[in-house]
Amino acid sequence: MQRASKRKMSSPCGEIAHGLEDVLIKTTSISDIDGERGILWYRGYRIEDLARNSTYEEVAYLLLYGKLPTRGELDEFTSRLAKNRDLNPATVEVLKNLAYAHPMFAAEAAIATEGAFDDDNRKLSESLRTGKYGDEEKALAYRIAEKLVAKMATIVAYHYRLSRGLEPVRPREDLPHAANFLYLMFGKMPERLAVRGLDLYLILHADHEVPASTLAAQVVASTLSDLYSSIAAAVAALKGPLHGGANEAVVRTYLEIGDPSRAKSIVEAATKPGGPKLMGVGHRVYKAYDPRARILKDFARDYMTKYGDRDNLFAIAVAIEQEVLSLPYFRQRRLYPNVDFWSGIVLYYLGIPYEYYTPLFAVSRVVGWVAHILEYWDNNRIFRPRACYVGPHDLKYVPINERA
Numbered sequence: 001m002q003r004a005s006k007r008k009m010s011s012p013c014g015e016i017a018h019g020l021e022d023v024l025i026k027t028t029s030i031s032d033i034d035g036e037r038g039i040l041w042y043r044g045y046r047i048e049d050l051a052r053n054s055t056y057e058e059v060a061y062l063l064l065y066g067k068l069p070t071r072g073e074l075d076e077f078t079s080r081l082a083k084n085r086d087l088n089p090a091t092v093e094v095l096k097n098l099a100y101a102h103p104m105f106a107a108e109a110a111i112a113t114e115g116a117f118d119d120d121n122r123k124l125s126e127s128l129r130t131g132k133y134g135d136e137e138k139a140l141a142y143r144i145a146e147k148l149v150a151k152m153a154t155i156v157a158y159h160y161r162l163s164r165g166l167e168p169v170r171p172r173e174d175l176p177h178a179a180n181f182l183y184l185m186f187g188k189m190p191e192r193l194a195v196r197g198l199d200l201y202l203i204l205h206a207d208h209e210v211p212a213s214t215l216a217a218q219v220v221a222s223t224l225s226d227l228y229s230s231i232a233a234a235v236a237a238l239k240g241p242l243h244g245g246a247n248e249a250v251v252r253t254y255l256e257i258g259d260p261s262r263a264k265s266i267v268e269a270a271t272k273p274g275g276p277k278l279m280g281v282g283h284r285v286y287k288a289y290d291p292r293a294r295i296l297k298d299f300a301r302d303y304m305t306k307y308g309d310r311d312n313l314f315a316i317a318v319a320i321e322q323e324v325l326s327l328p329y330f331r332q333r334r335l336y337p338n339v340d341f342w343s344g345i346v347l348y349y350l351g352i353p354y355e356y357y358t359p360l361f362a363v364s365r366v367v368g369w370v371a372h373i374l375e376y377w378d379n380n381r382i383f384r385p386r387a388c389y390v391g392p393h394d395l396k397y398v399p400i401n402e403r404a
């Protein structure tokens with residue numbers, strides 16, 4: 001595929017915002033990014049403060065409901081999430097049938113299946129069809145939102161177990177989201193630092209304004225399709241290597257490199273015309289170091305200090321980062337490590353196989369996707385952009401047996 005990097009393209013119909021770069025599609029109060037200074041806020045709170053003091057549940061509540069919860073609100077929210085963790089038996093069957101497919105395919109199919117069997121979803125869809133979206137419908141939508149957050153984790157963990165020929169284990173209502181996920185995946189109580197690492201990962205990926213997957217979710221939801229189908233579309237968009245698939249590619253590359261001394265040649269290859277892009281580097285919005293990457297790097301350092309640098313990954317990443325920060329090619333284009341540069345390493349240290357890195361991104365981001373859909377539904381308008389047609393018109397139709 002030919003890769004276009006120019007943000008504005010001229011066309012016979014005027015200028016085109018290629019890849020919708022810098023096009024504003026709505027107003028939002030969910031998250032904000034200052035790409036020049038490398039700052040991220042969720043609902044006005046700096047990501048560093050949330051990462052240091054919060055939990056995924058607290059952040060999920062903040063993103064969905066627009067304010068930090070009181071202790072009582074958080075306890076109730078946590079308990080509702082925990083009670084919603086079980087999957088419909090039909091979804092478990094789908095996961096069994098897709099046990100050997102990539103988990104992102106399985107996640108797409110499984111989330112759509114959950115939607116097909118959720119009565120709340122059916123009721124809400126019927127109301128939306130008749131143009132009703134009042135307080136009652138909103139309450140249903142928020143109830144579904146909480147189910148989506150709870151069930152995405154179970155879907156991914158179940159797929160992991162089924163793909164390894166292991167029986168899924170029942171979710172634990174007494175465990176927080178991150179700890180329950182690790183328990184569901186590995187079938188034993190996780191260690192404290194591993195839970196902290198996963199919780200941090202989930203906090204940092206929970207929302208990021210309107211990247212491709214969040215846009216996909218909103219495009220589908222704007223047609224008044226149901227919430228589960230909208231989230232399945234977001235999962236599909238996240239799967240691509242230019243979006244959520246990059247963290248998997250990063251770790252594969254580092255493992256291939258094997259030794260920090262080989263970092264330079266890999267980085268230099270990415271600077272050659274037509275060379276492969278260096279995964280985990282560059283961002284459409286950040287023209288500075290991604291603040292999430294910095295937090296994950298600190299965690300990776302702490303983890304590595306305690307448990308050792310498995311497969312030299314930290315040392316390789318540091319060597320690559322030094323090259324990226326020093327080479328004029330990256331400096332001139334303002335390309336810095338993004339969140340995926342370090343997130344894959346954290347997940348690798350936690351023992352999560354790389355095909356589950358992008359699904360884990362979905363486990364976290366599902367709350368951002370659904371928060372954006374609910375925000376958009378408050379002022380819904382179907383997405384329907386235009387394209388500039390540059391092909392011919394009024395060609396003469398030639399019957400098939402007269403064609404050369």
Ligand code: ACO
Binds near residue numbers: 244276281338
């Ligand atoms: N390695 C080498 N060169 C790069 C890289 C990279 N990782 N990223 C961008 N460039 C170069 C481009 O070749 C282009 O050079 P040119 O001006 O000489 O043609 C220039 O930098 C601008 O790049 P674009 O592709 O126009 O930037 P765009 O905003 O379209 O893409 C993207 C952003 C997709 C993230 C890109 O930087 C990339 O592919 N990075 C690697 C994949 C990755 O890490 N994705 C994760 C993103 S974060 C997330 O989704 C969670």
